[in-house]
Amino acid sequence: MKGVDMSWFIYLPIAHHSVLLPVIVGLGFLVGLLSGLFGVGGGFLMTPLLIMIGIPPTVAAASDSNQIVAASASGTYAHYRLGNVDVKMGLILLIGGVIGGTGGVQIIKLLRQLGNADFLIQLTYVIMLGGVGSYMFLESLQGLRSTEAKAGTPVSKKESAYARVIRRLPFKTNFDKSGINISLIVPLVLGGFVGILAAIMGVGGGFIMVPVMVYLLRMPMHVVIGTSLFQILFTCINVTIMQAHSNHTVDFVLALLLLIGSTLGAQFGAKISRKLKGEQLKILLASLVLVVMVKMLIGLLLQPHILLSYYGGD
Amino acid sequence: MQLRKPLLVLLSTVVLLVGAGPASSAQTPALGINPAHLDIGTFFSGRRISLSGSIPSDRDMVIEIKGPDEKGAFNMKGRVGPFWMNRGKVELEKAPFLYMLLLPEGKEWHASLSSLGLGIEQLKQTLVIKPHNANLDVVFPRFVQLKQSEHLYGELQDAVRYSQPTGGMKHFDAKFYFPSSTVAGEYRILNRLFHNGKVEETTVRSFTVEEVGFIKAVRELAYDRGLIYGILCVLIALFVGAVIGLLFRRTEAH
Numbered sequence: 001m002k003g004v005d006m007s008w009f010i011y012l013p014i015a016h017h018s019v020l021l022p023v024i025v026g027l028g029f030l031v032g033l034l035s036g037l038f039g040v041g042g043g044f045l046m047t048p049l050l051i052m053i054g055i056p057p058t059v060a061a062a063s064d065s066n067q068i069v070a071a072s073a074s075g076t077y078a079h080y081r082l083g084n085v086d087v088k089m090g091l092i093l094l095i096g097g098v099i100g101g102t103g104g105v106q107i108i109k110l111l112r113q114l115g116n117a118d119f120l121i122q123l124t125y126v127i128m129l130g131g132v133g134s135y136m137f138l139e140s141l142q143g144l145r146s147t148e149a150k151a152g153t154p155v156s157k158k159e160s161a162y163a164r165v166i167r168r169l170p171f172k173t174n175f176d177k178s179g180i181n182i183s184l185i186v187p188l189v190l191g192g193f194v195g196i197l198a199a200i201m202g203v204g205g206g207f208i209m210v211p212v213m214v215y216l217l218r219m220p221m222h223v224v225i226g227t228s229l230f231q232i233l234f235t236c237i238n239v240t241i242m243q244a245h246s247n248h249t250v251d252f253v254l255a256l257l258l259l260i261g262s263t264l265g266a267q268f269g270a271k272i273s274r275k276l277k278g279e280q281l282k283i284l285l286a287s288l289v290l291v292v293m294v295k296m297l298i299g300l301l302l303q304p305h306i307l308l309s310y311y312g313g314d
Numbered sequence: 315m316q317l318r319k320p321l322l323v324l325l326s327t328v329v330l331l332v333g334a335g336p337a338s339s340a341q342t343p344a345l346g347i348n349p350a351h352l353d354i355g356t357f358f359s360g361r362r363i364s365l366s367g368s369i370p371s372d373r374d375m376v377i378e379i380k381g382p383d384e385k386g387a388f389n390m391k392g393r394v395g396p397f398w399m400n401r402g403k404v405e406l407e408k409a410p411f412l413y414m415l416l417l418p419e420g421k422e423w424h425a426s427l428s429s430l431g432l433g434i435e436q437l438k439q440t441l442v443i444k445p446h447n448a449n450l451d452v453v454f455p456r457f458v459q460l461k462q463s464e465h466l467y468g469e470l471q472d473a474v475r476y477s478q479p480t481g482g483m484k485h486f487d488a489k490f491y492f493p494s495s496t497v498a499g500e501y502r503i504l505n506r507l508f509h510n511g512k513v514e515e516t517t518v519r520s521f522t523v524e525e526v527g528f529i530k531a532v533r534e535l536a537y538d539r540g541l542i543y544g545i546l547c548v549l550i551a552l553f554v555g556a557v558i559g560l561l562f563r564r565t566e567a568h
Contacts (some may be wrong), residue, residue, distance in 0.1 A: 009359030009494070013525065013533040018359040018494030054464075054495065073555030078562070122399060181400050237548050244544025247534050252547050259551055265557040283486045306463060308456035311387035311403055 014251035015059045023053065026142070028261025029196045032071045035262065036078065036269020037276075038225060038285040039231075040206035043068060044129075044292055046258070055254065057311060062243035063254045065236045070259035072233040072249035078270035079226030086177035086223050089187055089213075090230040096191020097235060099200070104196040122300060126198065129293035139215075143279040162216075175179045178219040178227075190216055193230075198235075206232050207289055214282065221278030240265065343507050344368070345519055352523040353494060356464070360494040363521075365416075365503065366487045371479035374485045374508040376423070376432065377416040379521075382499030384411050389458070404453055407442040411497055412466050416473035416488045423471065432506070434458055434467055465493045498525045 011018045027049055031042035043064050050060035080084050169183035191210050198205030206228055213224040244250040273281060348364045369375055385407045392401035415433055419424040427433035442448045463465035477485035501521040507514045525533055536543045 010356055011354060011356060011358040011494070011529055013529045014536055016495055016497050062530070065343055066551055070551035070555035070558075074559045077556065077559040122397075186441065240548050240551075241544035244547060245540040248540055250536070250544060252532055252536070252543070252546055252550075255547060255551065256554075259554055263555050267558065267562045280356050300399065303393075303398055304391050306456060306459045307391040308453070308460050309389045309391065309400070310460075311389055 009217065010253065010257070011250050012055070012059075012254045014249065015063075015254055017054050019053065019055075019254070024257040025261040026253065027223055028071075028258035029265040030261075031258075032074075032262030032265025032267075033119075033269040033272075034265075034288065035068070035071045035229070036075045036266035036271075037273050038210065038269075038281060038283070038288070040210060040228070042071070042206075042262075044207055045288075048295075050254075058247065058249045059242075059251050059254070062240070062247065062249035063251045063258070063278070065155045065239040065243065065254035066250050066252070067262055068232060068236040068253075069240060071262035072229045072236060074263040075229040075266040075270060076226065076233055079222075079229060082226070082270070082274070083177070084226030085130045085230050086175055086219070087230065088173075089178055089219070090227045091173050092184060092187040093191035093194075093209070093213075093227075094231050094234050095216050096188040096193075097195035097236075100192030100195025101198060101235075102195075104193070104198065107196065119272050120294065124197070124291055125302065126297050128208060129296065132208065133289035133293055135215070136211055136282050137224060137290065140279045140282040140286060144283065175219075178217070178223050180218060182217065185213045187217060205235070207285075210285065212264035221281055223272070225273060225281075230293075250259075316538075328504070345503070345505065345517065347519065347521065351521065352496070353526045354496065354498060354529055355526050356521065356528050358494070358529070360492055360496065362489055362491045364489050366484050366485065367505075368483045370509060371482055371484045372509065373476050373514065374418045375417060375488075376420070376506045376508060377474060377488055378432070378504040378506070379414045379416070379490060380410040380412060380499060380504070382411055382497070383408050388460075390453070390456075402448075404448045405444040406453070406457060407444070408440050409437065409457070412492075412501065413437060413461075414467070414490060415469040416490060417469065417471050418474040418486070419472040419476065424469065426511070427469070430511075433469055433536070435533035464495060466495070496523055498523050511545065 008021050009018050010021050010024075026045065029048045031049075034040060034045065035042050043061070046064045046067075047057070047060045050064065051057050055063075076085060148280055166182065166186055169185050171184040172181055174181050194205045194208050194212055197208055209228050209231065210224055213219045213228065214221060219227070240250055276284075320426050328487075346364075346366045348366075349361075351361070352361055365377055367375075383406065386409065387401040387403055387405050390402045390404055391398055393399075394401070413434060415427075424433075428435060438450065438454050441450065441454065443453060458467055473490070474486050474488040477487075501523060503519040503521050505517045505519070507516070524530075
């Protein structure tokens with residue numbers, strides 16, 4: 001603290017904590033950059049970082065949702081102008097997500113009654129992050145290699161059982177922006193599945209939604225990013241209002257500082273994403289997801305320094 | 315005759331006060347606290363307070379700062395197979411949010427704290443744990459470790475400094491830093507005057523910490539009108555997001 005100009009500090013009224021202004025704005029910028037680059041909200045990264053600098057976990061998660069509203073609004077707008085938002089697909093995924101999320105909240109209540117829900121939550125996190133990250137990483141790596149080896153040569157692939165089932169489903173509709181023709185049931189069910197996982201894991205679900213859109217809906221990567229941000233925007237608006245109303249855990253001052261950084265970061269992220277190939281973006285996101293997974297796994301395996309934590313924390 | 319009784323009462327009160335006055339001033343140290351209270355405003359980042367006064371040269375001054383009492387819920391961590399995870403919830407009541415013991419220079423006090431009824435360990439006596447079958451002997455050391463990691467609990471040796479005695483009296487001075495995570499409320503400052511290893515007198519002063527201005531307004535809105543506060547948070551976030559989006563569009567256009 002000594003030698004630092006005190007005017008750079010700002011007090012957070014709900015977190016009851018004083019923070020260094022450039023640190024918080026910088027954190028916001030970093031996560032906003034990832035948001036614009038990969039179409040993820042960044043909650044899975046930002047919340048642990050905020051806890052590390054002393055923000056209570058419940059306030060960190062709720063205020064993060066508030067700042068994601070700005071970052072995803074800014075990112076959605078930037079991607080919309082580039083023609084990268086499939087509004088129709090986003091709305092269907094959102095409806096599925098809301099239904100799944102409501103179900104997920106009931107599942108988590110049941111798990112808590114049965115006891116040791118935290119173990120299941122953390123294990124789900126590690127398995128999901130590990131599975132999604134590894135698959136994306138390997139697939140993107142193969143994609144990059146085959147592009148280099150057979151530039152311009154069309155690759156004929158055998159139709160999978162999943163693709164055959166999807167093709168036979170009714171209520172087919174055209175998603176022009178994504179360039180796919182698929183049954184309405186598919187994004188509705190997949191949105192519901194992500195909603196359940198997001199509710200159980202307590203995150204926005206962007207890092208699950210992106211691989212779902214890429215691998216299960218076969219949407220182009222650039223449209224995936226814009227559409228994911230569009231969906232995250234509405235999810236986080238809902239979470240912010242609910243948390244402020246029910247738990248009083250949204251720290252507006254913290255969110256404002258974070259969102260100043262994150263909205264700027266999101267714009268830069270969107271610009272950088274245009275310069276990168278889809279496979280390159282996927283491999284970068286996969287690496288990030290794997291790093292977070294390894295960090296969580298280490299956290300589960302190593303003995304904590306203090307064997308007591310505030311309720312609502314990790 | 316009717317005036318005699320009240321007059322007697324008044325006279326005896328005056329005699330008592332006059333008689334008690336010098337003895338009291340000789341033993342009860344007048345404590346100066348600077349600043350007299352603490353305001354938590356927008357740029358609050360913790361604040362140093364100074365405690366000072368004069369005591370007879372053969373006495374020692376020990377200062378306790380504690381409060382406000384709070385109720386908290388905690389996760390107990392434990393090992394299941396290879397994993398460390400939350401294994402149960404405990405609640406602690408009547409634990410002060412902050413506890414600092416400022417010990418004087420020139421003597422080792424830590425060994426005798428327990429016999430003097432002072433120190434962090436003594437807080438265990440008043441603590442209430444739930445569920446009642448939870449083991450306080452296991453939970454309390456972990457709780458203290460958690461508080462110490464946040465710089466909210468401490469026993470500070472040589473924190474009370476003395477001047478050279480003059481005329482049988484010495485000046486004491488102690489500085490304490492209220493951390494940036496300080497919460498608003500009433501804190502108690504207990505001054506214990508020690509003579510020959512025993513507490514001779516204890517005086518208690520109240521110290522107010524309160525939120526002011528913008529911080530107070532935000533907190534009141536968040537707690538009293540949560541729904542409006544939540545909607546405002548979203549609208550401001552959308553506005554900032556849109557403004558920065560437009561600014562970038564203009565920058566690109568140029």
